[in-house]
Amino acid sequence: MNNVQKQYLLNTISAAKRGDGRGLEDFRKMEIETGVIYKAEGSARVRFGKTEVIAGVKMDVGTPFPDTPDDGVMMVNSEFSPMASPKFETGPPREPSIELSRVVDRGIRESKTIDTKKLCIKKGEKVWMVFVDIYIINHDGNLIDAAALATVAALHSAKMPEYDAKTEKPNFDKKTKKLPLSCKPITVTVHKIGENFIIDPTLEEESITEARFTVATNDKGNLCAIQKGGVTSLTTDEIYKAFDLSVKKGKDLRKLIKG
């Protein structure tokens, strides 16, 4: 972005306005659709304005980790496909993609959303593995929040395949039970631009953000995961303000998820 555009954006935000007419603490028009991928156990498409993300849940039977023999396994992975933005390239995942998957993963894992004990089939030998894959379809800012919301919606819409004891494999033709889930963790990222805090930035706004602060909250309003990003430092007061904003906005978003 050139300096004129940048200055214009900064001026608008410092006057507590947004280019698209939103308030500083408003999300863009939001759509959540679940069950968009028939073959997946659970799936969701989330749109924040022009940002679009699909999360899919696939399950399989595998061996547990040796240190947690009776816990199921959950993994989150994300793919920044080159079709989603001219800035994305093919090849192994880079830092932004890795950070996104790990932040989303922590939000789900630390809030103990999935009761992994109930995913155990035979202790030490067979457990259910839950794979969440996040695909970015179009990148127009705020990927972390969109991806986290899509993940939670996909998990809540998921139906587990039945375990076939004879073949020791999952039977994908019979999907009946829901996943053992306890809560809906919501991730909200607060961006600092000038002296203002905004949420749900567009790609343009994201390019001038100084620091970003991501907070995942559970149903009780407790914090489950935090990640600061960006090369600007923040005072404790600014951080506490971000906590409060994330908790408040998290409550609104949670209502949008069915299940």
Place this chain on the structure above:
Amino acid sequence: MRPITIKVGIIPNADGSAMFSFGKTTAIAAVYGPRPLHPKHKQISDKALLQTIYMMAPFSTTERVRPGPSRRTQEICKVTREALEPVVCVEEFPKATIDVYINIIEADAGTRTAGINAASLALADAGIPMKDLICSVAAGKIGKEYVLDLEGKEEDATDCDLPIAYSQRMKKITLMQMDGDMSVKDTKETVNLAIKGCEEIYKKQRQALEERWMK
């Protein structure tokens, strides 16, 4: 906090280097640069590129760590860079690179914080202009007690693990991560405790640098 050991200038080949340990966690860091950056397209016209490379030695943990980058180490590289860059005067060296290599030679929780402390000392030792030293420590809550500098066993028992990096002079936080389940109020308490820990580390870092350079 666990006993802290600091040594500055441990790698003669490097422009700056330091070792930092919290009890049984030991990090060593070496700084090379500012030096020319290749390939050229990676150069930034108005500032230096700060590159941080965090690695764990395969023998540093109970179960051998597979060498090479993992998702975890790549995330740590990123947050370490973002923790340090606010105080490094990168604008002094346009188009150059400053490479910070962090090796964890023994790990018992708190490796990213030990790594940041070592890196900040190594940058200072290399004579790179900085606005402040960065200090870093994790805090958490076990039962009703707030605890500072979690060690391996405590990390398993805690409600949350919250590492921060802090600039004492600016009174600002440059890194914060957290995983766990804690109310907003408790989180704030934990942050305040971690800041107190950072203030103590700051004194020790200064002392170590003075010992090396003020003799």
